[in-house]
Amino acid sequence: MYTEKVMDHFSNPRNVGELKDADGVGEVGNAKCGDIMKIFLKVENGIIEDVKFQTFGCGAAIATSSMVTEMVKGKTLEDALRISNEAVAEALDGLPPVKMHCSNLAADAVHAAIKDYIAKHPA
Amino acid sequence: MKKVYFDNAATTQTDKDVAATVLEYMTNTFGNPGSVHAFGREARKAVDIAREQVAKLIGAQSSEIFFTSGGTESDNISLKGVAYANRNRGKHIITSAIEHHAVLEPCEALKKEGFDLTILPVDEFGRVSVETLKAAIRPDTILISVMFANNEVGTMQPIAEIGAIARERGIYFHTDAVQAVGNWPIDVKAMNIDLLTMSGHKFHAPKGIGALYVRKGVRIRSLQQGGGQERHMRPGTENVPGIVGLGMAAEKSLAEMPEKIDRIQKLRDRLLAGIMENVPEIKLNGHPTLRLPGNVNVSVIYIEGESLLLNLDMKGIAASSGSACTSGSLDPSHVLLAMGLDHATAHGSLRLSLSKMNTDEDVDYFLAEFPAIVARLRSMSPLYATRGSQAAQRCESASCKESECEIRGS
Ligand SMILES: Cc1ncc(COP(=O)(O)O)c(C=O)c1O
Numbered sequence: 001m002y003t004e005k006v007m008d009h010f011s012n013p014r015n016v017g018e019l020k021d022a023d024g025v026g027e028v029g030n031a032k033c034g035d036i037m038k039i040f041l042k043v044e045n046g047i048i049e050d051v052k053f054q055t056f057g058c059g060a061a062i063a064t065s066s067m068v069t070e071m072v073k074g075k076t077l078e079d080a081l082r083i084s085n086e087a088v089a090e091a092l093d094g095l096p097p098v099k100m101h102c103s104n105l106a107a108d109a110v111h112a113a114i115k116d117y118i119a120k121h122p123a
Numbered sequence: 124m125k126k127v128y129f130d131n132a133a134t135t136q137t138d139k140d141v142a143a144t145v146l147e148y149m150t151n152t153f154g155n156p157g158s159v160h161a162f163g164r165e166a167r168k169a170v171d172i173a174r175e176q177v178a179k180l181i182g183a184q185s186s187e188i189f190f191t192s193g194g195t196e197s198d199n200i201s202l203k204g205v206a207y208a209n210r211n212r213g214k215h216i217i218t219s220a221i222e223h224h225a226v227l228e229p230c231e232a233l234k235k236e237g238f239d240l241t242i243l244p245v246d247e248f249g250r251v252s253v254e255t256l257k258a259a260i261r262p263d264t265i266l267i268s269v270m271f272a273n274n275e276v277g278t279m280q281p282i283a284e285i286g287a288i289a290r291e292r293g294i295y296f297h298t299d300a301v302q303a304v305g306n307w308p309i310d311v312k313a314m315n316i317d318l319l320t321m322s323g324h325k326f327h328a329p330k331g332i333g334a335l336y337v338r339k340g341v342r343i344r345s346l347q348q349g350g351g352q353e354r355h356m357r358p359g360t361e362n363v364p365g366i367v368g369l370g371m372a373a374e375k376s377l378a379e380m381p382e383k384i385d386r387i388q389k390l391r392d393r394l395l396a397g398i399m400e401n402v403p404e405i406k407l408n409g410h411p412t413l414r415l416p417g418n419v420n421v422s423v424i425y426i427e428g429e430s431l432l433l434n435l436d437m438k439g440i441a442a443s444s445g446s447a448c449t450s451g452s453l454d455p456s457h458v459l460l461a462m463g464l465d466h467a468t469a470h471g472s473l474r475l476s477l478s479k480m481n482t483d484e485d486v487d488y489f490l491a492e493f494p495a496i497v498a499r500l501r502s503m504s505p506l507y508a509t510r511g512s513q514a515a516q517r518c519e520s521a522s523c524k525e526s527e528c529e530i531r532g533s
């Protein structure tokens with residue numbers, strides 16, 4: 001039911017873990033199925049220098065988390081904010097329809113972490 | 124890679140002898156039991172023998188056995204057939220919160236048609252209380268349907284007690300025994316069971332064949348009209364290969380029963396003990412002793428079931444989970460919720476169901492692979508990373524009862 005890309009990111013997730021000195025942290029949860037996704041950002045000069053994730057959820061939740069970290073690493077905050085949930089799912093060659101909400105989490109978690117960074121670092 | 128099949132509650136491997144017999148009745152002895160010629164007579168004889176074999180397994184008479192396409196159909200005929208035929212006596216039906224959808228959905232459908240439905244709660248182990256059942260009975264109660272053993276957590280119900288109550292009050296008692304038949308001794312007479320559902324593929328017969336036991340004298344109406352087979356209860360040309368396979372599986376199960384239960388239970392106990400010893404923060408779901416011999420159901424705290432299943436699958440291990448993420452509807456198992464599990468704990472549920480085909484090597488292999496899989500998934504889980512601070516947060520809340528607080532207690 002999952003694509004090869006999903007299974008690749010699920011079995012070898014990139015950027016798993018925690019950044020102790022994160023500049024921004026975002027946590028989102030899905031009320032329906034109970035999963036939780038947490039993103040840690042290290043930001044320098046408006047660029048995401050490092051990113052890590054922790055996820056409590058299904059295969060799709062873990063794969064989208066992993067994928068989104070790859071997609072935003074090295075990007076400016078503006079560009080990262082433009083990455084949509086659909087783009088993450090697309091980058092994984094799609095998700096089963098019932099799992100589409102999982103991909104919503106990944107981009108949302110990044111956006112939440114960026115907002116946290118902005119709140120902590122007013123220009 | 125080694126392959127371990129721990130999903131026998133979903134379906135079992137067809138027994139080799141059964142499969143050979145099924146093939147025989149598809150190829151050589153292929154007649155229609157309704158025909159007068161020798162081909163037909165031979166098929167008829169085989170069906171008659173199978174009926175006796177199935178009856179014997181549950182202590183019934185062969186005239187009380189009707190062949191169906193499986194558990195779902197037997198449940199539907201039982202519930203709707205009894206409800207429709209006894210409408211004039213009353214419209215109240217009692218069932219339990221942990222039934223299979225094959226019982227709950229027909230019950231809900233009957234409710235829409237004007238029947239009253241009481242769904243009994245269960246305790247933390249998944250057991251129905253006999254006292255609660257007694258209190259739910261009304262003068263117009265016509266049917267009680269409580270499963271013999273639960274398919275997810277393996278909990279066995281007080282069937283003989285429920286049967287005695289139902290018989291005393293003149294209420295029909297149906298039990299969905301799909302998980303128990305062939306795996307646990309059943310005596311429909313001693314247990315006062317009026318209707319019983321069984322399904323072949325849960326005890327090494329093929330899929331798509333099952334049976335319904337209807338005690339002689341029960342008022343029931345068939346849901347289908349046709350050629351009159353199965354004494355009009357279930358018309359349609361008999362699935363002779365399936366029926367013969369079911370009969371043989373029934374006979375084998377009965378012969379193997381005591382040793383089989385003992386052997387599977389030992390394997391199960393070692394599996395469960397090994398999990399508990401080697402992995403911290405595991406919660407057993409279901410009853411500690413009143414459960415099917417082959418059932419293990421645990422919640423692996425801080426991780427989600429589907430990712431656990433995928434990881435096990437990568438190691439060749441087949442299991443299942445009541446996690447919302449595996450359900451299609453994204454709702455966690457109604458069984459686990461009825462037992463009072465919170466969503467997060469239901470999320471991490473893992474069912475391992477054993478059969479006679481499993482071996483000590485299967486258990487060893489699982490126990491060798493499992494701890495590392497759990498450790499890896501936990502290392503990715505935000506719940507695991509913050510488990511200390513979460514406990515603190517939760518216990519500061521005014522509503523947290525310290526004596527009942529799971530997190531502080533552990
Ligand atoms: C308790 C219970 N009832 C009914 C069924 C449905 O049986 P079948 O698949 O034969 O229709 C199952 C099988 O999943 C079951 O476990």
Ligand code: FES
Pocket residue numbers: 033034035056057058059060061099102447448449453
């Ligand atoms: S995390 Fe629950 S379905 Fe994806």
